[in-house]
Amino acid sequence: MKSIDRPTMKDVALRAHVDISVVSRVLSQDPRLSVTAATRARVENAVRELSYSPNRSARALRTSKSGLLTFVLPQIANPLYLRMVSGAVQKAKDLGYQLVVAELTHAAEQLREYQASGIDGILLATGGLDEDQLGEWMEGQMPVVVVNRTLENSENWSSVDYPRAATLAADHLGSLGHRHVMVLTGPEKLPGWSARSDAFRAVLGDHETVEIRASGLYADQGYAAAAEILARRQGETAVFVTSMMLAVGLLKGLRESGVSVPEDLSVIALHDDDLANYVSPPLTTVALPMYQLGQLSVAQLVNMIDDKKEGPIVVTDPPQLVVRGSTGPPGER
Amino acid sequence: MKSIDRPTMKDVALRAHVDISVVSRVLSQDPRLSVTAATRARVENAVRELSYSPNRSARALRTSKSGLLTFVLPQIANPLYLRMVSGAVQKAKDLGYQLVVAELTHAAEQLREYQASGIDGILLATGGLDEDQLGEWMEGQMPVVVVNRTLENSENWSSVDYPRAATLAADHLGSLGHRHVMVLTGPEKLPGWSARSDAFRAVLGDHETVEIRASGLYADQGYAAAAEILARRQGETAVFVTSMMLAVGLLKGLRESGVSVPEDLSVIALHDDDLANYVSPPLTTVALPMYQLGQLSVAQLVNMIDDKKEGPIVVTDPPQLVVRGSTGPPGER
DNA sequence: TTGAAAGCGCTAACAC
DNA sequence: GTGTTAGCGCTTTCAA
Numbered sequence: 068m069k070s071i072d073r074p075t076m077k078d079v080a081l082r083a084h085v086d087i088s089v090v091s092r093v094l095s096q097d098p099r100l101s102v103t104a105a106t107r108a109r110v111e112n113a114v115r116e117l118s119y120s121p122n123r124s125a126r127a128l129r130t131s132k133s134g135l136l137t138f139v140l141p142q143i144a145n146p147l148y149l150r151m152v153s154g155a156v157q158k159a160k161d162l163g164y165q166l167v168v169a170e171l172t173h174a175a176e177q178l179r180e181y182q183a184s185g186i187d188g189i190l191l192a193t194g195g196l197d198e199d200q201l202g203e204w205m206e207g208q209m210p211v212v213v214v215n216r217t218l219e220n221s222e223n224w225s226s227v228d229y230p231r232a233a234t235l236a237a238d239h240l241g242s243l244g245h246r247h248v249m250v251l252t253g254p255e256k257l258p259g260w261s262a263r264s265d266a267f268r269a270v271l272g273d274h275e276t277v278e279i280r281a282s283g284l285y286a287d288q289g290y291a292a293a294a295e296i297l298a299r300r301q302g303e304t305a306v307f308v309t310s311m312m313l314a315v316g317l318l319k320g321l322r323e324s325g326v327s328v329p330e331d332l333s334v335i336a337l338h339d340d341d342l343a344n345y346v347s348p349p350l351t352t353v354a355l356p357m358y359q360l361g362q363l364s365v366a367q368l369v370n371m372i373d374d375k376k377e378g379p380i381v382v383t384d385p386p387q388l389v390v391r392g393s394t395g396p397p398g399e400r
Numbered sequence: 401m402k403s404i405d406r407p408t409m410k411d412v413a414l415r416a417h418v419d420i421s422v423v424s425r426v427l428s429q430d431p432r433l434s435v436t437a438a439t440r441a442r443v444e445n446a447v448r449e450l451s452y453s454p455n456r457s458a459r460a461l462r463t464s465k466s467g468l469l470t471f472v473l474p475q476i477a478n479p480l481y482l483r484m485v486s487g488a489v490q491k492a493k494d495l496g497y498q499l500v501v502a503e504l505t506h507a508a509e510q511l512r513e514y515q516a517s518g519i520d521g522i523l524l525a526t527g528g529l530d531e532d533q534l535g536e537w538m539e540g541q542m543p544v545v546v547v548n549r550t551l552e553n554s555e556n557w558s559s560v561d562y563p564r565a566a567t568l569a570a571d572h573l574g575s576l577g578h579r580h581v582m583v584l585t586g587p588e589k590l591p592g593w594s595a596r597s598d599a600f601r602a603v604l605g606d607h608e609t610v611e612i613r614a615s616g617l618y619a620d621q622g623y624a625a626a627a628e629i630l631a632r633r634q635g636e637t638a639v640f641v642t643s644m645m646l647a648v649g650l651l652k653g654l655r656e657s658g659v660s661v662p663e664d665l666s667v668i669a670l671h672d673d674d675l676a677n678y679v680s681p682p683l684t685t686v687a688l689p690m691y692q693l694g695q696l697s698v699a700q701l702v703n704m705i706d707d708k709k710e711g712p713i714v715v716t717d718p719p720q721l722v723v724r725g726s727t728g729p730p731g732e733r
Numbered sequence: 734t735t736g737a738a739a740g741c742g743c744t745a746a747c748a749c
Numbered sequence: 750g751t752g753t754t755a756g757c758g759c760t761t762t763c764a765a
Contacts, residue, residue: 073515073516075757075758075759076758076759077758077759085735085736086735086736086737087736087758087759088735088736088737088738088759088760088761089734089735089736091759091760091761092735092760092761095760101734101735102734102735103734103735106734106735118512120516120517121758121759122461122518122757122758122759123466123517123518124457124460124461124464124466124518124757124758124759125461125741125757125758125759125760126758126759126760127457127460127461127741127759128455128457128458128460128461128741128742128743128757128758128759129740129741129758129759129760129761130741130759130760131457131741133456133457135468135498135500137498142486145482146479146482149478149479149482152501153475153503156501156502156503157503160502165468165470165500165517166500166501167468167498167499167500167501168485168489168499168500168501169489169493170486170489170490179451182406183406183453184453184456184498185455185456185457285674286674286675286677286678287674287677290678315678316678318678319677319678319680322680341618341619341620342619342675344619344620344652345619345623345648345649345651345652345679346678346679346680347652347655347679347680408741408742408743409742409743410742418751418752419751419752419753420742420743420752421743421744421745421751421752421753421754422750422751422752424743424744424745425744425745425751428744434750434751435750435751436750436751439750439751454742454743455741455742455743457741457742457743458741458742458743458744458757459742459743459744460743460757461741461742461743461757461758461759462742462743462744462745462756462757463743463744463757464757734765735764735765736763736764736765737762737763737764737765738761738762738763738764739760739761739762739763740759740760740761741758741759741760742757743756743757744755744756744757745754745755745756746753746754746755747752747753747754747755748751748752748753748754749750749751749752749753
């Protein structure tokens with residue numbers, strides 16, 4: 068399959084009766100441009116008439132910038148990341164980049180591959196790695212933004228406002244009358260994660276709060292955690308889950324154990340997805356602006372590529388409480 | 401942020417005491433290579449010592465092949481497509497390509513953009529467009545594979561074996577004792593879709609089968625269809641749903657109408673996802689090899705790019721019945 | 734304000 | 750079997 072020859076800058080130059088370099092200047096919107104209005108118009112006409120668009124490979128070679136960003140995900144088939152990717156795709160397009168997706172497999176060798184592959188920067192979404200493992204990524208010469216978590220030894224991260232979201236969840240449970248609440252959270256003792264439970268406890272828990280760690284972030288690990296929750300429960304009337312898919316699994320576990328939600332136990336989770344409507348009972352959540360997180364992370368990365376200073380990003384769009392059926396007053400039964 | 405200068409082919413050539421063109425030949429594994437074993441070894445050593453990897457932009461410019469494939473999706477945030485994308489990413493990497501993801505928005509203008517953006521080919525997953533709308537994509541000079549559906553006027557499509565999957569579903573319901581079954585299917589009268597219900601009817605339905613068309617393929621449209629299903633139901637004891645997310649919504653609709661599944665009505669759906677475990681009752685499905693579909697579609701596309709003849713692809717990995725809680729004998733209550 | 738020219742790193746046709 | 754060379758399409762310095 069052969070693609071028809073597209074017009075080059077030379078063709079445009081010929082048609083506009085100018086030198087190819089003039090075309091280049093007009094197209095690159097050089098700030099200190101020195102082009103007559105007339106010349107510029109001729110060039111722009113020629114571009115339009117030929118429906119010329121620059122050859123990305125040539126530009127990439129010349130400028131040593133590929134115009135490619137890679138979004139590295141722990142596993143693509145995870146609904147949690149989809150809105151983020153969607154936002155990232157949109158923003159990348161706006162900024163003239165294309166977004167390549169990749170799955171994180173062998174961290175170390177993979178980084179080398181990326182460096183070899185000529186991409187301009189990396190978005191790294193991988194809550195599971197600790198800061199040591201992340202080290203080699205951050206120290207490489209390639210711009211990297213770690214998405215959806217905080218970092219202590221680097222400013223190259225972006226996140227949504229988990230403390231605020233956790234506070235919203237705590238307020239909701241508090242206003243319902245809950246005083247004793249368990250926390251179901253992710254597997255690792257990572258800074259981003261403890262921030263979620265800490266903020267939560269700051270509102271609700273002057274007393275001791277039982278915190279259960281699931282062994283992962285997916286529904287099956289939430290399902291597995293149900294048993295531990297029930298075993299360690301001592302009068303708690305609600306569970307705060309720090310990541311939605313865990314709650315989806317938990318709901319199933321509780322159902323099978325004959326615990327009714329929310330009469331016996333209320334459940335609220337961070338992150339929202341259409342899916343929350345379809346579990347039973349529908350899951351009360353705090354929705355977080357993941358689409359915007361994707362967008363802003365790309366913007367941040369591109370700034371790094373352009374050598375503009377850029378600190379960490381926290382998306383300011385406020386989290387939204389979405390009340391569905393899984394929360395209610397305590398001990399209603 | 402400045403990336404350190406990577407070694408070029410020239411550096412390798414210098415170190416191996418050969419001409420740059422020899423390096424090129426060794427690296428491109430030219431079939432009719434004419435290189436001494438010794439020279440080849442020297443080159444390979446130099447490559448290793450410098451950890452050289454070719455500059456993709458330069459190669460792209462020279463060969464006018466970017467090494468980029470774009471996967472166009474109707475909406476990224478749809479679990480249905482995830483495994484496909486995952487398989488495609490994996491295969492693309494194996495074949496030396498990178499996979500760019502994009503969302504389908506304005507079909508017409510977008511195609512032009514792709515042509516301008518220098519990608520080598522397109523995977524198009526968009527069950528919603530009819531063959532006319534697809535026309536401009538197929539007729540362009542760019543290789544396009546339409547993924548997950550059949551086409552009548554083109555061979556450039558790939559699909560899983562929906563008829564076989566539908567047959568599996570029908571067999572399951574049949575062996576359970578169901579004789580009167582409704583079909584809930586997608587919105588359009590597309591060839592790929594009628595194949596699903598036709599195959600199903602071939603097994604079960606000598607008699608007339610009521611077919612309900614949902615207005616989309618997502619859970620909310622399945623939810624909306626519940627009312628119509630119940631209104632038009634005349635003794636049917638099961639529903640065959642041609643796409644999983646519809647069934648997820650349907651289950652909720654039935655639950656809210658007080659219909660118990662599977663006692664009052666069995667539900668079985670095409671496509672499987674972990675999610676099916678977490679709805680209530682767990683959904684019986686026929687799992688389809690979507691990961692392999694992603695892989696094979698990429699292979700097919702790359703063959704087109706390489707001018708190798710390639711007909712349509714139907715993934716041969718067999719569909720698998722996954723019995724969960726939503727199917728049972730009719731009228732058990 | 735515009736033109737000329739070099740060269741980014743690589744491949745491939747051709748010469749030796 | 751190996752080297753020479755032209756040039757892919759573009760950006761950018763320098764000269765006019």
